[in-house]
Amino acid sequence: MRHYRKRFRSWMNQLRLKRERKYYRNRFQTLGLELNSDYKIRSVIKAKFPNVIPKKKGNLNILGIYYNYNWEKESLTPSLEKFGTVRHYDWSDDYSYTKKSWIQNILPEMNRDLIRKVTRWHEEKPFDVIFSYFSGANVTLEALQHLRTLGVPMANMSLNDKEAFVGKIINGQALGTRDICKHFDLSWTSTEDAIEKYCVEGGLPIYMPEGANPDLHKPYIHEERDIDVSFVGQRYGNRPGIMIKLEQAGIYVEAFGHGWPNGSLSTQEMVRMYSRSKINLGFSEVGDSSRTHCLKGRDFEIPMSGGLYLTQYHKELENCYDIGREIVTYSSFDELVSKIQFLLSSPEEAGLIRREGRKRAIRDHTWEMRFQRLFKLLCLI
Secondary structure (H helix, E strand, C coil), rough: HHHHHHHHHHHHHHHHHHHHHHHHHHHHHHHCCCCCCCCHHHHHHHHHHHCEEEECCCCCCCCCCCCCCCHHHHHHHHHHHHHHHEECCCCCCCCCCCCCCHHHHHHHHHHHHHHHHHHHHHCCCCCEEEECCCCCCCHHHHHHHHHHHCCEEEEEEEHHHHCCCCCCCCCCECCCCCCHHHCCCEEEEHHHHHHHHHHHHCEEEEEECCCCCCCCCCCCCCCCCEEEEEEEECCCCHHHHHHHHHHCCCCCEEEECCCCCCCCCCHHHHHHHHHEEEEEEEECCCCCCCEECCCCCHHHHHHHCCEEEEEECCHHHCCCCCCCCCCCEEEHHHHHHHHHHHHHCCHHHHHHHHHHHHHHHHHHEEEHHHHHHHHCCCCCC
């Protein structure tokens, strides 16, 4: 019965996302909207902030607002610090979003605390820019309106607009980014087909994938590759079933993360695991869906760490890598088994892919590069 409920939920979610895509595509066309070039985006920002004078890289005063779930502080903060001083508001220490009373009681109090602290910080030393990683589930419209009164450019990042652009709706408020995107000067989405959604809802979007931090995500060259195949990530959706089928095919995967018997790894242990593994397995599916795929942080962290990355194929990966030369992909279970067997039996080929993947990640996919583009679009550097 559980299997059928899971399939039904997956089907319902697919139907919802299909309707959502159709609605936004039709509205985008009906409204006569167009996708914005970087030149057009800079022109819009200059008109909104005519008195902003670009600063030398390293001299910005940045407000970063993001919850440190498990990677944000170690990846985002050092990369932001390349551009200047960072004051980080992180509510993870004092406010738990996992409690049932989050929306009704804790969220409003957290946002009041945010307003108090940011107001004081801005009075002490005015910010040049506000960068946030918000959804409708962790910021109120009142807080956004207050942040706007500071008079500095505001940019928000969202990394799951494939499935959660709208998300659940509570008291008329979408828990995704639908209802908050119009309050930002720039909305950064890692989902290419969400650009039209942002435009329809009054946002000014840019498409940029996630990235990785080369000071953190680096090869551990003295680690022995003593694990054939590993996977680092949560246990949900189709992942457990794939692991069972792989074991039945004679391929055992060491899995780490919430829900797996091995448990979770620290960030350093995780990066070391990428070097210890002959193959690092990836899944691109979103939630319980086998038809909806998106870019993941692992798409950049593993190659940058010098790991051989084998993940599910989807079109957006082609924007980031030369598939087959820098990373390897699969589109079916049989292809997955075949490629694991080939890569394990071809260490020279595997080594070449590792090296090329790391070179590409270092060249094109650091968080610093993402922020470089963001701050240039905001006319700050």
